[in-house]
Amino acid sequence: MKVWLIAEMTFHEARQRRLVWIGALLGLLFLGVFALGYHYMYQDVSRYAGAFTTQVISAANGFALMGLYAVNFLGVMLAVIISVDTLSGEIASGTIHTIATKPLRRWEIVVGKWLGLLAMLSLFIVFLCAGLTLITWLIARHIPPNIMQGTALMILCGTVVMTLSLLGSTYLAALANGVVVLMLYGLAFAAGWMEEFGAIFQNTSAVRVGIVISLLMPAEAMWKRAAYLMQPGFLREFGMSPFGAGSAPSSAMVVYTLLYVLVILAAAVRLFQRRDL
Amino acid sequence: MWAIEAISLRKEYGRTVAVADLNLQVCQGEVFGFLGANGAGKTTTVKMLLGLVRPSAGQALVLGRRPGDPTAMAHIGFLPEHFRFHPWLTAADFLDYHARLYGMPAEERRRRIPELLERVGLAGWERTRLAKFSKGMLQRIGLAQALLNHPQVVFLDEPTSGLDPLGRREVRDLIRELRDAGVTVFLNSHMLGEVEAACDRVGIIRQGELIRVGTLEELAGGTLQVEIRARALTPELIAGLARWGRVVRQEGSERVLLETAEEEALPVIAAWLVENGARLYALTPCRRPLEDLFVQIVEGAQ
Numbered sequence: 001m002k003v004w005l006i007a008e009m010t011f012h013e014a015r016q017r018r019l020v021w022i023g024a025l026l027g028l029l030f031l032g033v034f035a036l037g038y039h040y041m042y043q044d045v046s047r048y049a050g051a052f053t054t055q056v057i058s059a060a061n062g063f064a065l066m067g068l069y070a071v072n073f074l075g076v077m078l079a080v081i082i083s084v085d086t087l088s089g090e091i092a093s094g095t096i097h098t099i100a101t102k103p104l105r106r107w108e109i110v111v112g113k114w115l116g117l118l119a120m121l122s123l124f125i126v127f128l129c130a131g132l133t134l135i136t137w138l139i140a141r142h143i144p145p146n147i148m149q150g151t152a153l154m155i156l157c158g159t160v161v162m163t164l165s166l167l168g169s170t171y172l173a174a175l176a177n178g179v180v181v182l183m184l185y186g187l188a189f190a191a192g193w194m195e196e197f198g199a200i201f202q203n204t205s206a207v208r209v210g211i212v213i214s215l216l217m218p219a220e221a222m223w224k225r226a227a228y229l230m231q232p233g234f235l236r237e238f239g240m241s242p243f244g245a246g247s248a249p250s251s252a253m254v255v256y257t258l259l260y261v262l263v264i265l266a267a268a269v270r271l272f273q274r275r276d277l
Numbered sequence: 278m279w280a281i282e283a284i285s286l287r288k289e290y291g292r293t294v295a296v297a298d299l300n301l302q303v304c305q306g307e308v309f310g311f312l313g314a315n316g317a318g319k320t321t322t323v324k325m326l327l328g329l330v331r332p333s334a335g336q337a338l339v340l341g342r343r344p345g346d347p348t349a350m351a352h353i354g355f356l357p358e359h360f361r362f363h364p365w366l367t368a369a370d371f372l373d374y375h376a377r378l379y380g381m382p383a384e385e386r387r388r389r390i391p392e393l394l395e396r397v398g399l400a401g402w403e404r405t406r407l408a409k410f411s412k413g414m415l416q417r418i419g420l421a422q423a424l425l426n427h428p429q430v431v432f433l434d435e436p437t438s439g440l441d442p443l444g445r446r447e448v449r450d451l452i453r454e455l456r457d458a459g460v461t462v463f464l465n466s467h468m469l470g471e472v473e474a475a476c477d478r479v480g481i482i483r484q485g486e487l488i489r490v491g492t493l494e495e496l497a498g499g500t501l502q503v504e505i506r507a508r509a510l511t512p513e514l515i516a517g518l519a520r521w522g523r524v525v526r527q528e529g530s531e532r533v534l535l536e537t538a539e540e541e542a543l544p545v546i547a548a549w550l551v552e553n554g555a556r557l558y559a560l561t562p563c564r565r566p567l568e569d570l571f572v573q574i575v576e577g578a579q
Contacts, residue, residue, distance in 0.1 A: 005377050009363075016365035094361040098422060101327050101355045102378035103347035276330040 002104040006112020007119065014082060014120050023078060023124050030074070031131040034067045035139070042140045060140040061232055064132065068144065068230060071128040072154045072223050078124055079162035080181050083117050085174035086166060087272060092173070096277050107269045114166055114265055121158045126151060146229040153226035156257055160219040161185055163261050167268040170275060188217035192224055214249070218257040221249040278341045280305040280430050280461035281326060285335035288321050288485075295321040297485040298335065303478075305429070308452060308462040310476035312469070312571055318485040319465050320358055323432055326463070327355055339430060351379065354428035358435045358465070360419035364408035368399060368418055371407055372425060379426045393421040398447065412439035420451070431455060434465040449475050473567040481574050489574050496574065497565045501540060505533045506559040507550060514555055521546055 014020050045059040087110070090096040100106065129151040136142045144150065161181060168177035195210025197203070214221040228248030281303035288296040296318040303309045313319045324330035326337050328345025342349035362371060369390055376386045394400050397417040407415065416439045423431055433452075437445040445468070452475040455462050466472050472479060473493065480490040489496055502525065505518075510530050518524055522537035535546075540562065547560050 002378060002380075005374075009374060013363065013365070016363075094357060094359045095363065097329060097357040098355065098360070098362075098375065098419075099378065100329060101350060101353065102375065103351040103380065104378060105347065106345075274331070277324070 002102075002108045003112040003115065006099075006104075006109055007115035010086070010113045010116025011119055014116075019082060020120065020123075024127070027074075027124065027128050027131070030070065030128065031135065034070075034132060035135045038063055038067070038135055039139050057142065057232065060136065060142040061144060064136045064142065064144045065227060065231055067132045067136075068129065068150065068154070069223075069227070071125065071132060072157060072226070074128065075121065075125045075154055075158040076161050076185060076219065079117075079121055079158040080165050080178055080185075082120055083162045083165040083169060084178045084181070085169055086113050086117065087169040088171075088173055088177065089169075091275075091277055100277055106273045110166070110170075110269045110272050111265070114163065114268075117162055117166070118159060121162055122155050125155050125158060129154070144230040145232060150226040150230040153222045153229070153254070156254070156261075157219045157222035157226070159261055160217070160222065160257060160264075163264045163268070164217075167264050167271065170268050170271040184217045185219055187213055188220040191217075192220040196224075214253075215256070218249075218253065218260055221253055222257055225249045225254065278305070279303060279338070280307070280340060281309075281463060282338040283322070283326065283335065284337075286322070286325055286332050286337055287334040288318075288325060288330060289333045294485050296325065296332075296482075299482075299485075299487050301480060301487060301490065303461060303463060305461055306456065306459045307478060308456050308464060308476045310472035310479040311463060311465045311482065312472060312479060313482035314575065317482045319482055320434060322482065323434055323463070323465055327353070327432060351426065352429040354423035354426060354431040356416075356419045356423040356431075356433045356436055358438070360415060362407045362415065362418070365406060367404050367406055368394065368410075369403040371418060372422060375422045376425050381426070389425060393424060396424075396451075397421045398444075413441060413444050416440055417444070420448070428460060430461040430463065432463045432465075435467065436464070437466065437468055437471060445471060469567045469571060473564075479567070481571060483575050493564060493567060493570070496567075496570050500536050500538060500565075502563050502565050503535045503537055503543060503546070504559070504561045504563055505535060505546075505550070505557070506531060506561075508556040508558070510550075510555055514550065514553055517549075517553070518546070 011020075041063050042060060085092075087096075090099070096109075099109065129147065133143055133147055136144065164184065165177060165181045168180055172180065191210045191213030193210075194206050195214065198206030198208075198210055225248045279302045281301070283299045283301040286296060286299040286301075287294070299318075299322060311319055311322070321330060325332050326339055326344055328343070328350075337344050340349045340352055363374075366374065372390045372393065373386055376389065381389065391400070391403070394403060397420050399414065399417055399421070402410075402414070407418065410418065416436070420433075420436060423433070437448050440448065449471055452462055452464065456475075456477075462475075464472060464476060476493075478490065478492050479496060481488050481496075500522075508531055510533065515524060515527060515533060518533065518535055521542045522535050524533055525536050526534040528534075537543075537546075543560060543562065547557060550557050550560075
């Protein structure tokens with residue numbers, strides 16, 4: 001299948017453009033800073049909280065969630081950066097001409113690129129989540145609950161953004177595409193908070209608006225679910241925090257998001273098949 | 278079956294007609310030159326024939342199949358006008374990637390890639406990144422990728438762009454080799470000299486319309502130009518040449534360029550000149566330069 005060859009080339013391209021190495025280096029830097037901050041936080045909280053284990057766990061988890069929140073944000077940014085000109089760049093430069101005239105279908109080019117980008121994004125998020133979990137365990141003997149599910153949901157969050165960006169890159173230039181995708185993400189981010197505040201103050205209109213926007217752009221909803229799963233039960237009861245979630249989108253929303261990704265990918269294939277190169 | 282066939286092929290961009298109802302057939306094993314001024318619709322036509330651009334109307338067939346059909350594309354090679362590449366790849370990796378896109382087995386790739394690098398004069402550059410290649414070298418590696426699959430049809434869009442005179446000659450030789458091997462070559466070029474030297478037939482496109490197709494002789498309208506070099510060419514003798522055609526140019530009293538309808542007239546002209554006192558040194562039939570024909574046809578169509 002030529003799809004795998006295109007995926008391999010997409011990954012290879014990112015490696016050659018030093019995206020992978022820069023991502024890994026900055027990821028290590030992030031983990032270093034996080035480890036330092038987590039160490040000092042845990043030292044101070046342990047000293048002041050003393051025997052109040054709940055408070056210590058709460059603080060350990062809260063700071064871990066803060067780190068995971070940053071990982072999710074970095075994942076979203078990486079998703080945009082790696083995909084924003086993946087097709088439009090090759091169309092504008094003409095590189096696509098020698099590829100699209102080989103014996104392969106256009107859908108294989110789009111799906112191949114998507115798979116290559118997905119592999120890169122997944123590696124980045126898994127690397128950071130694994131590193132972060134190792135740090136919290138080494139310092140506080142704490143592992144955020146449901147970290148595997150949370151990581152998968154964070155990958156799904158980045159995948160939504162990356163797939164939308166891939167769709168945009170079939171027609172839009174890099175800058176315009178980047179602006180559109182980031183604006184959409186910003187909208188979903190605001191909608192997530194609107195939904196959460198609406199739930200707290202029992203404002204059904206705010207909740208509905210939040211839900212509708214989440215359906216249009218479900219990336220932030222996946223983070224909300226990830227954050228909800230990765231915080232201990234008593235924190236969920238406590239309500240919302242800047243980095244966690246007081247309520248979680250349902251499993252149905254996860255299924256919806258998976259379908260959403262497939263539909264957006266299909267739309268990208270359709271647009272790319274129809275456009276002149 | 279035609280190697281390339283366009284049936285009422287049309288492309289519109291809004292109100293602009295890039296290609297207007299183009300009908301064209303190219304035989305298998307033929308070297309076909311496609312000429313036109315900038316913006317005439319040459320590249321759009323090539324892109325439609327390759328499935329890169331969707332026609333607004335009409336149909337294109339390459340090797341009897343729709344453009345873009347992987348079965349046909351497996352037997353087609355293409356060098357785009359503005360050949361771009363992945364600059365981080367080495368020459369060998371670049372060819373390997375494209376060979377894999379053709380589905381070529383590893384063993385064949387190992388044999389074919391050095392062979393092609395040698396053929397385009399890039400032996401020894403296998404491990405060099407394309408980013409370090411000159412424009413001419415990039416054109417050569419582009420040619421190599423167009424020939425990877427032993428194609429039956431090759432589309433070359435300005436293949437000598439960026440090449441030095443030696444490189445241009447090598448491309449002409451390569452085109453001849455391809456013709457000898459029975460490969461159909463569709464050549465887009467501004468270099469009329471190379472089209473003239475390499476092509477069996479020529480098509481001229483102007484503002485999206487194919488205005489003439491034929492061999493160079495057919496394009497010349499069946500006329501032949503003869504250069505006469507002689508002494509004692511009197512004005513009466515020069516005027517007398519008019520019975521066999523038209524005196525196109527006279528340089529002094531010793532050189533005349535005559536346009537005549539048929540080759541059979543040449544011995545008769547020679548005998549008549551000698552009988553009438555001219556000292557004939559040379560009577561040389563010469564093909565009309567394609568550049569003259571091109572300008573005449575394009576301007577005539579305006």
